[in-house]
Amino acid sequence: MAVLPVFDMVLFGGTGDLVTRKLLPALYRRYAAGQVSPESRIVGVARTALSRAEYLNQAESACREFLGPEFDAPHWTAFSGLLGYVKADASVEADYAAFSTLLKGRDDIIRVFFFSTASNLFSVICRNLAKAAVVTPLSRVVLEKPLGHDTESADLINTEVGAVFTEKQIYRIDHYLGKEAVQNLMALRFGNALFEPLWRRGLIKHVQITVAEELGVERRGHFYDKTGALRDMVQNHLLQLLCIMAMEPPASSDPDAVRDEKLKVLRALRPLRDRDVLTKTVRGQYKAGAVRGAPVPGYLEEADIAPDSSTETFAALKVEIDTWRWAGVPFYLRTGKRLQDRLTELVITFDEVPHPIFEKPPTARTANELVIRLQPDESITLTILAKNPGEGMSLKPVSLALDLGETFKTRSLDAYERLLMDTVKGNLTLFMRRDELDAAWAWIDPIRAGWDKYDERPKIYIAGSWGPSASSALIGRDGFEWHDEL
Ligand code: BG6
Numbered sequence: 001m002a003v004l005p006v007f008d009m010v011l012f013g014g015t016g017d018l019v020t021r022k023l024l025p026a027l028y029r030r031y032a033a034g035q036v037s038p039e040s041r042i043v044g045v046a047r048t049a050l051s052r053a054e055y056l057n058q059a060e061s062a063c064r065e066f067l068g069p070e071f072d073a074p075h076w077t078a079f080s081g082l083l084g085y086v087k088a089d090a091s092v093e094a095d096y097a098a099f100s101t102l103l104k105g106r107d108d109i110i111r112v113f114f115f116s117t118a119s120n121l122f123s124v125i126c127r128n129l130a131k132a133a134v135v136t137p138l139s140r141v142v143l144e145k146p147l148g149h150d151t152e153s154a155d156l157i158n159t160e161v162g163a164v165f166t167e168k169q170i171y172r173i174d175h176y177l178g179k180e181a182v183q184n185l186m187a188l189r190f191g192n193a194l195f196e197p198l199w200r201r202g203l204i205k206h207v208q209i210t211v212a213e214e215l216g217v218e219r220r221g222h223f224y225d226k227t228g229a230l231r232d233m234v235q236n237h238l239l240q241l242l243c244i245m246a247m248e249p250p251a252s253s254d255p256d257a258v259r260d261e262k263l264k265v266l267r268a269l270r271p272l273r274d275r276d277v278l279t280k281t282v283r284g285q286y287k288a289g290a291v292r293g294a295p296v297p298g299y300l301e302e303a304d305i306a307p308d309s310s311t312e313t314f315a316a317l318k319v320e321i322d323t324w325r326w327a328g329v330p331f332y333l334r335t336g337k338r339l340q341d342r343l344t345e346l347v348i349t350f351d352e353v354p355h356p357i358f359e360k361p362p363t364a365r366t367a368n369e370l371v372i373r374l375q376p377d378e379s380i381t382l383t384i385l386a387k388n389p390g391e392g393m394s395l396k397p398v399s400l401a402l403d404l405g406e407t408f409k410t411r412s413l414d415a416y417e418r419l420l421m422d423t424v425k426g427n428l429t430l431f432m433r434r435d436e437l438d439a440a441w442a443w444i445d446p447i448r449a450g451w452d453k454y455d456e457r458p459k460i461y462i463a464g465s466w467g468p469s470a471s472s473a474l475i476g477r478d479g480f481e482w483h484d485e486l
Helices: 018-034 052-070 073-080 094-102 117-132 153-162 180-190 221-246 255-266 276-280 404-408 414-425 433-455 469-476
Strands: 007-010 041-046 081-089 111-115 137-143 170-172 204-212 281-287 290-293 295-296 313-320 331-336 343-350 369-375 379-387 394-404 457-463
Touching: 007 018, 007 081, 007 094, 007 117, 018 073, 018 153, 018 414, 041 111, 052 073, 052 081, 081 094, 081 369, 111 117, 111 343, 111 414, 117 153, 137 153, 137 276, 137 414, 153 343, 153 433, 170 414, 170 433, 204 221, 221 255, 221 343, 221 433, 255 433, 276 281, 276 433, 281 433, 281 469, 295 331, 295 414, 313 469, 331 469, 379 404, 457 469
Parallel strands: 007 041, 007 111, 041 081, 111 137, 137 170, 204 331, 281 457
Antiparallel strands: 204 343, 281 313, 290 295, 313 331, 343 369, 369 379, 379 394
C-alpha cells in the first residue's frame, strides 16, 4: 500500500462557513476512508477567542449536521485528535508567532495554507507568513475564489502572493473543477473517439450552460451584495465549464497541458464591449416568490443587502468563441439564485438533418441533443429520433440515457475532498493558473463597464421562476429556446 503523505493544513477563516460546512467534513471523509495520515494536523485560524475544546465542539456539530448519517462517533474521536485551533488576526504580525511554535520541527513535511477569507486579506497573510519564516519549499497555498473583483485587484493579489509562493505552489480553487461530473465531461470528450468528430461548427448548432440554484444568498449578504452573479459564478464556474466543453484535446493530462488549452479558449472569447451588453447579456434580480411551494423573500428583503441594491442575482449571456472550431456557434450561459430548480446542465444541440425524407415530427425538438447533467444527479442523455411503432413512418424523439450514479453505485467524492487531497499530492490540474484568471477577468471587466455605462439595472424576476423574460428573449432572438422551456 502506498504510504500516505503527512501534512499540516492551516485553515485561515477557520470558523467561517466554508471551513465548517465544506472543508472539515471533506477532510473527515478522507480520514474515514483511510486517506489521511494520522500524523497529519489540521489547524483552524480565526480571530475569535476559542479554546481548542470549544473549536472542536463547533467543528463536531457542523460535521454532524453536514454529514448526516455518514457521521460516525468513533471516527470523529480519532479525526478530532488531528484538529487544533489558533486565535490570530490575519493582519496582525505579532499573532503569527503562534505558527512558528506550532509548525516548529515539521519543515520537512507538506504544509498547506488554505485562505478561506476575503481575498483582500490574501496579500497581508502572505507577507506575515513570510515574516514569520514558516513558508518552506514543501509549502503550498490555496486561494478561494473570487480572487479580487476585477483585473487590477486580482493582479495585485497575484503579485503579492507570488512574492512569497512560486506559481507551482499556488492552488487557485474553483470547486466546480473538483466535481466528479466535470471530470466526467473530460472523460466523455477525451476518453472516447466517438464525439470528437462531431464537436465543432457545422455539426453543433448551439450550446447552453445553465447553473441554476434554488438557494438565495443565505448568510452571505455582505459578500454577495458587493459581488453579484457575474463575479460570483460566471467569472469562474461557468467560464471553466465553458473551457472544458470547448477546449482542444490536450496533448496529455499534465496540469499545464490542460491549462494551456483552457487558456486558449478564454483568450478566444469575443469581447462583449460597450453596447454589446444591451443585446448579449441580461441581468436579473429576484423579488419575493415561492420555491418548491415555500414562500421566500425578495433579494432586497434579505439580510445585509442594501435596500436599493442593484446587484444582479441572475445573469445570462451569449458568448462567441473566435476559433476555427467554434466560429458561428453561440454558447448561451445562464446562472441565477432562487430559480425554479437546482440544476447544472450542458446542452449541446446538433444540426438538423440536411435533407429530411420523413415527415417532420410534431415537436420543436427534432435535432439531436446531448444533455450532460452535473447536478443534482449526474447523467448523460442523447436524444435521437426513432420511428413511432405502427403503420407509416412518423418519427419521435427518444432518449439514450446513462445515469452515472446508478451505473457506478458508489458515492462520488465531494469536490473539496478531491481538491484538498490534490493540494496535498501536489496535483495542479484542477486549479487555475494565473494567466487563466487574468484572461477570465479581462473578459468580464468590459461587461461590468458596459452595465455601468448604460445604467443597465437588473430586470426583476419572481423567485421560483427561470429568471427574467429577457433571458428567453436573449436566446429567442437567435431562434432558440432554453432547454427547460422547450
Ligand atoms: C460558490 C458561490 O462558489 O458556488 C455560491 O460563491 C454558490 O454563491 C456556490 O451558491 C454553488 O456551488 P454548488 O457546488 O452548490 O453548485
